[in-house]
Amino acid sequence: MFDLKDLYQEVIVDHNRRPRNFGALPDADRKLEGFNPLCGDRLTLYVKVAGDRIEDIRFDGTGCAISVASASLMTEAMKGKTLGEARKTFESFHEMVTARDGGGRGAALGKLAALAGVRDYPARVKCATLCWHTLHSLLHGGAAPVSTE
Amino acid sequence: MSAERSIHRTRPRPGLDAERVRADFPLLAQQVHGMPLAYLDNAATTQKPRQVIEEIERYYREYNANIHRGVHTLSMRATEAYERARSRAAQFINATSAQEIVFVRGTTEAINLVAQSWGRSRLQAGDEILISAMEHHSNIVPWQILCGQTGARLRVIPINDAGELIIEEYERMLGERTRLVAVGHISNALGTINPLDRIIELARQRGARTLIDGAQAAAHTRVDVQALGCDFYAFSGHKLYGPTGIGVLYGREALLEEMPPYQGGGDMIKVVTFERTEYNDLPYKFEAGTPHIAGGIGLGAAIDYVERLGLDEIAAYEQELLAYATEAARAIKGLRLIGTAAHKGAILSFVLEGIHPHDIGTILDHQGIAIRSGHHCAMPVMERFGVPATARASFAAYNTPVEVDRLIRGVEAVKKVFS
Ligand SMILES: Cc1ncc(COP(=O)(O)O)c(C=O)c1O
Numbered sequence: 001m002f003d004l005k006d007l008y009q010e011v012i013v014d015h016n017r018r019p020r021n022f023g024a025l026p027d028a029d030r031k032l033e034g035f036n037p038l039c040g041d042r043l044t045l046y047v048k049v050a051g052d053r054i055e056d057i058r059f060d061g062t063g064c065a066i067s068v069a070s071a072s073l074m075t076e077a078m079k080g081k082t083l084g085e086a087r088k089t090f091e092s093f094h095e096m097v098t099a100r101d102g103g104g105r106g107a108a109l110g111k112l113a114a115l116a117g118v119r120d121y122p123a124r125v126k127c128a129t130l131c132w133h134t135l136h137s138l139l140h141g142g143a144a145p146v147s148t149e
Numbered sequence: 150m151s152a153e154r155s156i157h158r159t160r161p162r163p164g165l166d167a168e169r170v171r172a173d174f175p176l177l178a179q180q181v182h183g184m185p186l187a188y189l190d191n192a193a194t195t196q197k198p199r200q201v202i203e204e205i206e207r208y209y210r211e212y213n214a215n216i217h218r219g220v221h222t223l224s225m226r227a228t229e230a231y232e233r234a235r236s237r238a239a240q241f242i243n244a245t246s247a248q249e250i251v252f253v254r255g256t257t258e259a260i261n262l263v264a265q266s267w268g269r270s271r272l273q274a275g276d277e278i279l280i281s282a283m284e285h286h287s288n289i290v291p292w293q294i295l296c297g298q299t300g301a302r303l304r305v306i307p308i309n310d311a312g313e314l315i316i317e318e319y320e321r322m323l324g325e326r327t328r329l330v331a332v333g334h335i336s337n338a339l340g341t342i343n344p345l346d347r348i349i350e351l352a353r354q355r356g357a358r359t360l361i362d363g364a365q366a367a368a369h370t371r372v373d374v375q376a377l378g379c380d381f382y383a384f385s386g387h388k389l390y391g392p393t394g395i396g397v398l399y400g401r402e403a404l405l406e407e408m409p410p411y412q413g414g415g416d417m418i419k420v421v422t423f424e425r426t427e428y429n430d431l432p433y434k435f436e437a438g439t440p441h442i443a444g445g446i447g448l449g450a451a452i453d454y455v456e457r458l459g460l461d462e463i464a465a466y467e468q469e470l471l472a473y474a475t476e477a478a479r480a481i482k483g484l485r486l487i488g489t490a491a492h493k494g495a496i497l498s499f500v501l502e503g504i505h506p507h508d509i510g511t512i513l514d515h516q517g518i519a520i521r522s523g524h525h526c527a528m529p530v531m532e533r534f535g536v537p538a539t540a541r542a543s544f545a546a547y548n549t550p551v552e553v554d555r556l557i558r559g560v561e562a563v564k565k566v567f568s
Contacts, residue, residue, distance in 0.1 A: 004515050008508075008566050017503075017567070039507050039523050040537035062537050064505035065567070124511060 006117035007124070008065065011073070016065035021075035025058040033145040034061075034134030036126055041067045045134045052082045057135075064127050066118060071131035073112055083139055090136050097128050165458060165466040170547045173198040173454075177547060184517030187552040192337045192365060192496055192543035193521050194387045197451075201391055204450035205443050216442055217416060217433075231442050234449025235432075238397050241452045242382060243373040248431040249405065251398040252445055256364040257287040259383035259398035260331070262435065263360055264291040266408045267381075268329070274300030277326040279357075281306045281314050281343070282533055283336040286526045288362045292331065301328070308533065312339035312488040320351060327357040334366035338527035338539070339488030340471075340496030342370075349378050358404070364388055368545065369467060369494050371460040374399050386444060390545075391451030395444030398435075405431050412437040455546075463546045467495035470544050474553045481560055487539045495544035498525075501560070504567050506540040512563045513540075518556055 025031075025046035034043050043061030047054060057075045062068075078086055092109055097118050118128045126148045134146045171177055174196045179186050188196060208230065214223035216231050232247070239247040253259045272278075278292050282305050289303075296303050306319045314332070323330075330352040335342050345361060352359045360381040363372060367384035374382050381404075385396040400408075410417055410428055414437035419427040428434045455463065474497050478484055483502035501509060510522035522540045524531045531537060542556055 004512060004566070007511070013567060040528075040531065041507075042537070062505075064507035066508070068505075121511060124507070127507065 007121060009114045009117065011111060011114040012065060012069040015069035015072040019059075019068050019072040021058040021072065021079070023058060023060055025056055028056075028058070030138050032134055032138040032142060034130045034147075035145055036063075036067070036130050036148040038149065039064065039127070041127060041130060043067070043071055043131060043134065045071075045131065045138055047135075047138060049083070049139075052084070054078050054081050054083070054086060059131065063130070064124075066115070066124055066127040067130055070115055070128045073114065074131050074135065077110065077112055078135070086135065086139060090132050093132055094129060097125050165462040165546060167466065167547055167549045170458065171549070173200065174547055175199055175202070181517040181519070182515050187518045187548075187555050189542040189544065189548065189552065189556060190519045190521045191368075191545035191548075192388070192525075192541065194393070195368060195390045195545050196547070197392070197447075198390055198454050200454050201447050201450045205392065205447045208443050208446050213442075215439055227442055227446075230449070231440070231445045234445045234452075237449045237452045241372070241456070242367075242384075242397075242399055243375050244399050245375065245402065249399055249402050251400065251405070251432040251435045252440055253383075253396050253398050253435075254394055254441070255385035255387070255396035256285075256362060256383045257291075257385075259381075259396055260287055260360065260362065261291045262398055262411045263381050263383075263400070264295040266411045266435070267358070267404065268292075268295040268301075269298055270409050272299040272301040272328055275326055276301040276328045277324070278303050279306055279319070279322055279327055279330045279332075280304075281332045282308045283312060283314070283339055283341060283527065283530050284331075284333055285337055285362065285364065286528070287364075288331055288333060289529070302326075305529075306332075308341075311490050312336065312341045312530075312534075313490045314341070314343055314348070316344065316347060319348065323351055323355045323357065325355075327352070327355055329358045329360060331360040331362070333362040333364070334372075335363075335369065335494040335496075336488070336527075336530075337365045337496065337543075338525040338530040338541070339490065339498060340493040341488060341490040342366075342492040342494055344492075345377055345379070353378060365494060365496070368455060368463070370464050380404055386448040386451060389448070389451050390454055392441075392444045392447040394441045395448045397448075402431065405435070408435075410437070411435050414438045416440075458546055466546060467544055470548060470550065470553060471495040471497070473550055474542065474544070474556065477553065477557045478560075481557065481564075483564065484560065487534050487536065496541060497543070498539040498541045500536050500539055501564065504563060506538040508567070509540040509560070509563050512566055513556070513559045516555065516559045516562065518552075518559050520556070 028046035031046045041063035046058045048056040059071045115128050118124045137146050176196045212223050212226040214227045216228040235250045236247045238250045349359050358380045361379045363384040368389040382399040387393040417437040487498040506522035520542045523538050
């Protein structure tokens with residue numbers, strides 16, 4: 001039996017209650033919507049890129065604790081990162097929450113490792129990855145809203 | 150022991166014995182996450198009693214054959230069983246004859262059939278179809294498609310804050326251009342039981358046809374299509390303790406007679422030449438191709454099963470469960486019921502302040518409690534109540550007050566995780 005505490009870790013409960021970098025970014029130079037039509041989770045991601053670097057990143061929207069906490073943690077982790085670093089983190093994160101053994105990436109992901117528990121909840125993986133797919137698409141020039149389906 | 154626990158002591162009473170019903174459902178005797186399963190997602194689909202499972206197995210083991218076309222013994226046996234199921238379905242909803250029972254995949258296909266056969270051949274630009282604001286997507290989208298094809302207009306009868314259809318608004322919307330009124334019997338998202346007598350009577354006075362989406366009703370209340378006076382009634386086998394992939398479209402014979410076929414193929418014809426085809430009699434005109442024979446037979450067994458329990462007994466028992474659950478839910482701080490109609494089926498839709506329904510669903514699952522969280526294929530209802538989704542517990546004849554207690558304790562546990 002999986003321990004519920006592995007999913008709803010303190011970090012997640014905290015970031016759900018007080019999401020960081022929450023609210024629109026007025027001088028964003030890119031923004032993109034992500035949508036999970038199955039559960040109605042909806043977020044908008046705002047990014048300001050300076051040269052090769054994510055200078056600022058914020059989000060707003062509604063969703064479950066996993067999706068809000070994941071977006072909050074993501075914005076924290078991505079601020080100041082280069083586009084290359086962002087892509088690498090996206091890949092590691094994806095591996096962590098989908099690979100059977102977690103891809104052994106948890107340790108390298110710092111606070112983001114709090115979301116490793118979703119691996120045991122297949123119905124919830126999309127909640128955790130919605131913000132990441134949205135970021136990935138946004139950084140690759142995507143303009144169409146991202147959907148999990 | 151508190152007053153709200155008294156339901157345990159007033160049992161057993163004459164009527165339905167849920168513990169005995171449970172014993173018929175092999176699936177219910179399992180553990181999920183180390184806890185006994187409390188299956189409270191019956192509005193999505195019900196579990197199947199062994200009487201249904203065994204009948205389907207018997208068909209495949211003993212008399213599997215194609216129907217309506219063989220002279221051999223197995224084919225005749227299969228045909229007889231399939232047609233017996235049709236007669237049972239006719240009796241079940243008090244249709245005038247078995248010819249009025251068209252077997253389809255489910256409620257969704259039944260509604261699409263009416264839209265494409267009746268609607269497409271009848272409606273013109275400017276005609277109006279009325280639906281309600283609480284409909285399932287399957288009673289919205291087929292009409293939108295039909296409107297796109299014919300230029301007809303889809304209009305939506307509003308609902309009040311309790312989730313009840315506003316009958317005065319409906320009366321005002323009914324007009325000369327109204328050709329069809331299509332509403333649900335019981336709302337899957339809110340539980341509301343619609344006042345069908347009044348709705349149908351008003352429609353008939355204006356000469357409009359009526360279609361009732363009975364997906365959430367057939368297993369929970371007695372349905373009498375002649376007393377209702379509706380033109381079409383649709384329901385699904387899988388929500389009635391029967392198999393998936395089978396359902397019923399009831400249509401008044403005179404109407405079905407006039408309607409063009411829905412699909413072409415085998416079984417729906419009498420004579421085919423390359424110049425001309427003569428269609429088969431009712432209901433076969435609407436049943437092209439080899440049908441879901443095992444499904445039909447399983448549905449017949451499911452109808453036998455609920456008739457044996459008694460629809461009135463089921464309804465009375467489920468109303469008690471609902472009242473018990475509603476009272477307990479109302480006592481939970483931060484819980485808001487979505488759907489508080491005066492007349493409700495045993496569906497409890499709710500949201501918790503600051504906690505998303507998905508998280509409620511996951512945490513309850515951890516305690517072996519299966520509920521549904523999401524928009525319940527009724528996105529306009531979610532919008533009407535200003536929520537992205539709800540958590541929904543929906544009850545059936547095999548659910549018990551003990552399971553309600555577990556649900557309530559489970560919800561308290563959910564709150565603790567986020568406190
Ligand atoms: C009110 C209502 N209408 C229609 C349907 C569609 O039924 P089915 O998916 O069996 O075709 C459902 C089931 O989800 C329902 O609850």
